[in-house]
Amino acid sequence: xxxxxxxxxxxxxxxxxxxxxxxxxxxxxxxxxxxxxxxxxxxxxxxxxxxxxxxxxxxxxxxxxxxxxxxxxxxxxxxxxxxxxxxxxxxxxxxxxxxxxxxxxxxxxx
Amino acid sequence: xxxxxxxxxxxxxxxxxxxxxxxxxxxxxxxxxxxxxxxxxxxxxxxxxxxxxxxxxxxxxxxxxxxxxxxxxxxxxxxxxxxxxxxxxxxxxxxxxxxxxxxxxxxxxxxxxxxxx
Numbered sequence: 001x002x003x004x005x006x007x008x009x010x011x012x013x014x015x016x017x018x019x020x021x022x023x024x025x026x027x028x029x030x031x032x033x034x035x036x037x038x039x040x041x042x043x044x045x046x047x048x049x050x051x052x053x054x055x056x057x058x059x060x061x062x063x064x065x066x067x068x069x070x071x072x073x074x075x076x077x078x079x080x081x082x083x084x085x086x087x088x089x090x091x092x093x094x095x096x097x098x099x100x101x102x103x104x105x106x107x108x109x110x
Numbered sequence: 111x112x113x114x115x116x117x118x119x120x121x122x123x124x125x126x127x128x129x130x131x132x133x134x135x136x137x138x139x140x141x142x143x144x145x146x147x148x149x150x151x152x153x154x155x156x157x158x159x160x161x162x163x164x165x166x167x168x169x170x171x172x173x174x175x176x177x178x179x180x181x182x183x184x185x186x187x188x189x190x191x192x193x194x195x196x197x198x199x200x201x202x203x204x205x206x207x208x209x210x211x212x213x214x215x216x217x218x219x220x221x222x223x224x225x226x227x
Binding site: 104 | 157210211
């Protein structure tokens with residue numbers, strides 16, 4: 001049950017697009033289209049942003065999008081805004097019938 | 111409004127036991143899987159355990175298997191996590207989350223468990 005691999009930090013300027021990667025294995029990310037992404041502000045509970053690789057819950061801005069290729073999933077945030085600056089986590093269901101999270105990525109808006 | 115409220119956290123010594131609760135409201139509790147996820151101070155999210163709607167299917171992370179027990183009381187709309195043989199590395203905020211499909215949505219506000227001598 002090793003954590004999925006995310007970059008520790010990413011940054012971008014307002015209006016730009018950034019992508020956060022989430023690399024797993026053929027036993028988790030590569031096995032199913034059950035990758036989800038969460039936004040977590042300091043001291044708060046995580047919030048679902050993307051589910052089933054690329055689906056957005058109602059109420060989440062269409063600036064957030066997800067994709068997957070092989071064992072790597074990605075979260076893209078377009079039109080970067082100051083309010084997007086916080087932590088992001090990916091998660092995947094696994095062949096072991098468990099779930100695993102990524103280590104988290106801190107997004108800085110320059 | 112869907113709401114999850116955790117309780118039961120606290121400070122305890124290594125080797126101790128604690129039971130966390132998660133009170134659910136605003137949805138048909140027994141229709142949903144439920145999860146516990148934890149987050150050590152300054153660290154990332156770690157999935158801990160899952161239970162299906164009627165409690166017949168349960169899974170655990172290897173790090174807690176044999177020490178933690180997840181359960182639910184559908185009559186009380188409440189999820190539980192019994193934690194035994196606690197270690198310093200179990201120190202974390204424990205979140206309950208509804209399993210909406212294969213993702214976690216929504217989450218409770220979390221309850222802090224501190225294991226220290």
